[in-house]
Amino acid sequence: MPKDHGIGAAQKRREDVRFLTGAGQYTDDINVYGQTYCHFLRSDVAHGKITSLDTSAAEAMPGVLRIFTGKDFEGIGGLPCGWQVTDKNGDPMKEPPHPVLAQGKVRHVGDPICAVIAETLDQARDAAEAIELEIEDLPAVVDMRAALETGSAKVHDDLEDNLCYDWQFGSDQAVVDKAFAEAAHVTTLELVNNRLVANPMEPRVAVAEYARAKDESTLYTTSQNPHVIRLLMGAFVLGIPEHKLRVVAPDVGGGFGTKIFHYAEEAFVTFAARQINRPVKWTSTRSEAFMSDAHGRDHVTKIELALDAENNFIGLRTDTLANMGAYLSTFSSSVPTWLHGTLMAGNYKTPAIQVNVKAVFTNTVPVDAYRGAGRPEATFQLERLVDKAARELGVDPIKLRRQNFIESFPYATPVAVEYDTGDYVATMDKLEEMIGIPGFAARRAESEAKGKLRGLGVNCYIEACGIAPSNLVGQLGARAGLYDAATVRVNATGSISVMVGAHSHGQGHETAFPQVVADMLGIDESMIDIVHGDTSKIPFGMGTYGSRSLAVCGSAMVRATEKIINKAKKIAAHLMEASEGDIELKDGMFTVAGTDKSVAWGDVTLAAYVPHNYPLTEIEPGLEETAFYDPANFTYPAGAYACEVEVDPETGKVTIERFAAADDFGNVVNPMIVEGQVHGGLAQGIGQALLENCVYDADGQLLSASYMDYAMPRAGDVPFYMVDHSCATPCTHNPLGVKGCGEAGAIGSPPAVVNAVLDALNHAGHDVAHIDMPVSPHRVWQAMQG
Amino acid sequence: MYSFDVVRPKSVADAVAALGEEEAQALGGGQTLIPSLKQRLAMPSVLVSLAAIDEIKGVSSEGGGLTIGGGTTHATVAKDCAASYPALAAMAGNIGDPAVRNRGTIGGSLANNDPAACYPAAALASGATIVTNTREIAADDYFQGMFTTALEEGEIITAVKLPIPEKAAYIKFEQPASRFALVGVFVAKFTDGVRVAVTGASEEGVFRWTEAEAALSGDFSAAALEGLSVSADGLMTDLHGSAAYRAHLIGVLTKRAVAQA
Numbered sequence A: 001m002p003k004d005h006g007i008g009a010a011q012k013r014r015e016d017v018r019f020l021t022g023a024g025q026y027t028d029d030i031n032v033y034g035q036t037y038c039h040f041l042r043s044d045v046a047h048g049k050i051t052s053l054d055t056s057a058a059e060a061m062p063g064v065l066r067i068f069t070g071k072d073f074e075g076i077g078g079l080p081c082g083w084q085v086t087d088k089n090g091d092p093m094k095e096p097p098h099p100v101l102a103q104g105k106v107r108h109v110g111d112p113i114c115a116v117i118a119e120t121l122d123q124a125r126d127a128a129e130a131i132e133l134e135i136e137d138l139p140a141v142v143d144m145r146a147a148l149e150t151g152s153a154k155v156h157d158d159l160e161d162n163l164c165y166d167w168q169f170g171s172d173q174a175v176v177d178k179a180f181a182e183a184a185h186v187t188t189l190e191l192v193n194n195r196l197v198a199n200p201m202e203p204r205v206a207v208a209e210y211a212r213a214k215d216e217s218t219l220y221t222t223s224q225n226p227h228v229i230r231l232l233m234g235a236f237v238l239g240i241p242e243h244k245l246r247v248v249a250p251d252v253g254g255g256f257g258t259k260i261f262h263y264a265e266e267a268f269v270t271f272a273a274r275q276i277n278r279p280v281k282w283t284s285t286r287s288e289a290f291m292s293d294a295h296g297r298d299h300v301t302k303i304e305l306a307l308d309a310e311n312n313f314i315g316l317r318t319d320t321l322a323n324m325g326a327y328l329s330t331f332s333s334s335v336p337t338w339l340h341g342t343l344m345a346g347n348y349k350t351p352a353i354q355v356n357v358k359a360v361f362t363n364t365v366p367v368d369a370y371r372g373a374g375r376p377e378a379t380f381q382l383e384r385l386v387d388k389a390a391r392e393l394g395v396d397p398i399k400l401r402r403q404n405f406i407e408s409f410p411y412a413t414p415v416a417v418e419y420d421t422g423d424y425v426a427t428m429d430k431l432e433e434m435i436g437i438p439g440f441a442a443r444r445a446e447s448e449a450k451g452k453l454r455g456l457g458v459n460c461y462i463e464a465c466g467i468a469p470s471n472l473v474g475q476l477g478a479r480a481g482l483y484d485a486a487t488v489r490v491n492a493t494g495s496i497s498v499m500v501g502a503h504s505h506g507q508g509h510e511t512a513f514p515q516v517v518a519d520m521l522g523i524d525e526s527m528i529d530i531v532h533g534d535t536s537k538i539p540f541g542m543g544t545y546g547s548r549s550l551a552v553c554g555s556a557m558v559r560a561t562e563k564i565i566n567k568a569k570k571i572a573a574h575l576m577e578a579s580e581g582d583i584e585l586k587d588g589m590f591t592v593a594g595t596d597k598s599v600a601w602g603d604v605t606l607a608a609y610v611p612h613n614y615p616l617t618e619i620e621p622g623l624e625e626t627a628f629y630d631p632a633n634f635t636y637p638a639g640a641y642a643c644e645v646e647v648d649p650e651t652g653k654v655t656i657e658r659f660a661a662a663d664d665f666g667n668v669v670n671p672m673i674v675e676g677q678v679h680g681g682l683a684q685g686i687g688q689a690l691l692e693n694c695v696y697d698a699d700g701q702l703l704s705a706s707y708m709d710y711a712m713p714r715a716g717d718v719p720f721y722m723v724d725h726s727c728a729t730p731c732t733h734n735p736l737g738v739k740g741c742g743e744a745g746a747i748g749s750p751p752a753v754v755n756a757v758l759d760a761l762n763h764a765g766h767d768v769a770h771i772d773m774p775v776s777p778h779r780v781w782q783a784m785q786g
Numbered sequence B: 001m002y003s004f005d006v007v008r009p010k011s012v013a014d015a016v017a018a019l020g021e022e023e024a025q026a027l028g029g030g031q032t033l034i035p036s037l038k039q040r041l042a043m044p045s046v047l048v049s050l051a052a053i054d055e056i057k058g059v060s061s062e063g064g065g066l067t068i069g070g071g072t073t074h075a076t077v078a079k080d081c082a083a084s085y086p087a088l089a090a091m092a093g094n095i096g097d098p099a100v101r102n103r104g105t106i107g108g109s110l111a112n113n114d115p116a117a118c119y120p121a122a123a124l125a126s127g128a129t130i131v132t133n134t135r136e137i138a139a140d141d142y143f144q145g146m147f148t149t150a151l152e153e154g155e156i157i158t159a160v161k162l163p164i165p166e167k168a169a170y171i172k173f174e175q176p177a178s179r180f181a182l183v184g185v186f187v188a189k190f191t192d193g194v195r196v197a198v199t200g201a202s203e204e205g206v207f208r209w210t211e212a213e214a215a216l217s218g219d220f221s222a223a224a225l226e227g228l229s230v231s232a233d234g235l236m237t238d239l240h241g242s243a244a245y246r247a248h249l250i251g252v253l254t255k256r257a258v259a260q261a
Helices: A016-020 A121-130 A173-181 A226-238 A264-276 A286-292 A375-393 A397-404 A424-435 A437-449 A470-476 A509-521 A549-575 A601-609 A671-691 A744-763 A777-785 B012-019 B033-038 B074-080 B086-092 B098-103 B106-112 B119-126 B210-218 B243-260
Strands: A036-042 A048-054 A064-069 A112-118 A132-137 A163-170 A185-193 A205-211 A216-221 A245-248 A280-283 A299-307 A313-325 A353-361 A453-462 A484-490 A496-500 A528-531 A583-586 A589-592 A598-600 A624-629 A638-647 A654-664 A721-724 B005-007 B024-027 B046-049 B059-062 B065-069 B129-132 B136-138 B157-163 B167-174 B181-190 B193-199
Touching: A036 A121, A036 A264, A036 A286, A048 A112, A064 A121, A064 A264, A112 A121, A112 A264, A173 A299, A173 A313, A173 A353, A185 A375, A205 A264, A216 A226, A216 A264, A226 A245, A226 A264, A264 A280, A299 A375, A313 A375, A375 A397, A375 A453, A375 A744, A397 A424, A397 A453, A424 A437, A424 A453, A424 A638, A424 A654, A424 A721, A437 A453, A437 A638, A437 A654, A453 A744, A484 A549, A496 A509, A496 A549, A509 A528, A509 A549, A549 A583, A549 A589, A549 A601, A549 A624, A589 A601, A598 A601, A638 A744, A654 A671, A654 A744, A671 A721, A671 A744, A744 A777, A777 B243, B012 B024, B012 B046, B059 B074, B065 B106, B074 B086, B074 B098, B074 B106, B086 B119, B086 B167, B086 B181, B106 B119, B106 B157, B119 B157, B119 B167, B119 B181, B119 B193, B167 B243, B181 B243, B193 B210, B193 B243
Parallel strands: A036 A280, A216 A245, A313 A353, A496 A528, A654 A721, B005 B046, B024 B046
Antiparallel strands: A036 A112, A048 A132, A064 A112, A163 A353, A185 A299, A205 A216, A205 A280, A299 A313, A453 A638, A484 A496, A484 A624, A583 A589, A589 A598, A638 A654, B059 B065, B065 B157, B129 B136, B129 B157, B167 B181, B181 B193
16 A cells, blocks of 8 residues: 555645645745846856946936946956856866956856946836946967967956866776776767756746835845855855845755856846846846856767776766856856766776766856756766767667666775665666567567667766765865755644745645654644745755755654654653653654553644743743754665667657656655656756757857757657656665655766667667767757768 | 736727827737746837627638637637537647636737747648738738747737638647647648648748648648758757758658647
């Protein structure tokens, strides 16, 4: 019988009632009395010097309250980067200023130059068109290799060149060199991990108000982590003390990473509301989102695998150029380094691994974390490489993977992390069963009878979630802690509000988190609500990203609930005149072991708030506990994915016919939500593999600047997925044994798709070693032309 | 959007009068114009909506052909031409999504003449006649290049007359992002010959592939197209396909259209 209650129950998402009936409260739904509207004048060139800027005519236009320029931000902090990477020479990364409004120079199409505040949005837009602006074009830095050549134009004049850092990580040089020197075979692959635009359904929005009499600012913003924004913006940009600054991230319509970061626009409206003493609202258009939301991926990599004569992996080295864009976005520097290099072992016991990453400034939108953040880049290059090695060696790609699997845990990789648990053989067994390996030949024959080529692609993935622990990441350069927090507030009649630091913007926390508390207390989920997204209501938490919410914040919630249970048992012991040690809690009833005495959950909670009969000399009244949880290690979800494609040999069009995902997420609280997360991740991974591509021309103009040219996956582009998470090896170091599932689909699917296309082409006699993503019809056709 | 006035005339005559105003702009289904207005790429002083003119709506059959009012939506064409001209109905039923098909009109599409739109291929392959408030224009004279037609300022497409071919088919290979035609080929076989119109491919907009027409007029089979190819010269290259790829697709899609017709 499937469970209908507590941990493991596939409960429908309670938040969907409001989302599906139009009752969600998103930031753009928030309108404040006296609100003004903000429109940003943005650069339409990639790189240039502002030679003249005159706002006087625009300022005189109807409804205009004030026009701000870079001058208004002189002496005010710029947007900070949250992670300092140290390069291979021990020097800190280059960290150029990131002004809120351009200071003399523009560095990407979309860089904000002026902000117009008016009574209506149309008035603000009209006035922006009347601003007299002259920009002297400078040569645009777009291609990363060219950016690193001597004599390249510089994105930041004060830096020596366009190199942010040159990072090296992993095994000693001599160890890696020896592996390659002794190799019986070396497989080399050069590839691009295509730049993506996150495209959450809800664009970014910020509404700020200022209560002058109390000197308090409130910012409503589309964020995955309101406390992080409060800290970064308050302390580093605007100098507003935290007790005078409230940040609210209400319902948020998808984040995918791009709403982690602190953006100029939200800092600006907070600043401006204080300056003009009126609320200020900014709502991004979709066009603005394309040129101002942080982009994702954009790596160019050369990777090499050394194998011995028995096809054992003996060495791996990589050389990656990672695009930072024009400025360092909040966590941009950590993505190609600690979130990427540490995953290069994958699921394999390769003993020698070296990762080299050069981060490069270009005149493009900043690049930062996007669903998976570094781990998709690691997985794609490794799993494409292993597939290429199998083809070169003429061995079965599944067999080659199995032969090199890590099989005993814990396992310390040469790239610094220790996998606590996993069973890669089990997930691969499961995958083979799901996709139906024995039936593939018949399915291929069926496709061929229709004139189509059919291919099967398989890959594994490992990821690291719930980034932690704080003291370690601090050593690695993180400027933040990575714990989380929860407060469990039990009300007098026994209902519960749980205030959590994690933020839910599609993950279903409001359903899954109560299942955990309900399971621990033995009460019904309907008695428990989650409160999140408002710094005035929740404890200081780090928000939601990196598949961390349940593993980190959920663990804090468990710890806080344990404290509640301990205190409640003391109260129950008092009420039943029994010893605390004899009290048991089951199904919402406290009993005394070996007796028929019992007292209900609600009687105990009432006693806590109406303490007439209460051990006042021993414990305080009330029933509210907070816990902070700092994880001991990352969690390591892993799995194996398979994809079957049909390729139309005449047009190059690829269609996905079958897709199977066998994941190990450890324990699962709500299997329906987990499957939904996998489905969403797969759609985004398939989108990257087949459709999505953010393209700049040589002048730094964004060519894929709307949905007319940026191809998002649609329902018809994805198959009915086969997903499974039964091969669970629980995490050993968090109380729930959970690992995280939010990013897996996006991490694991791109190589499966591309491997399948290459299998189809090579089986049909086309000698094609690689096709860069997106594997569009045009690219497949070109590859088939040789 | 900039501010503008909207008028909703009920007759072609009133619409023509309204379009005589300074910076007046006709509004069909608005599937191109409204997004342009939102982006502030157009600044008409008055929009003359054609949506309330009943006399330019609907499909009728006359003398072996169809007359489709210029204000007829794609959805209506898809439904009302399904029996009389299935290839045309299928083409109309596969434009955009239901919201687009319920607003967009045949007249609007032909007046705009987007180089990747479907209707120009259907009109040109069918040998249609574009009927306006002042004259009738043969399709061969009507399409004059990307976003360019024979229409004069203020001229309104009131109807499109299409002869019904013996056999026809339209095959669209979708551009992955916009789902417009990366290449679309409409093949129509009449008793006196075959017409092949290609959209999505040329820098000059929709065009006829005359070599294919000649070959197919003698032998209406995919095999008749063997060895024929379109030059990539003058074809578009963009993010989604090179001129050479488009030239290749024209050959492939034409064969498929013939096979399907």
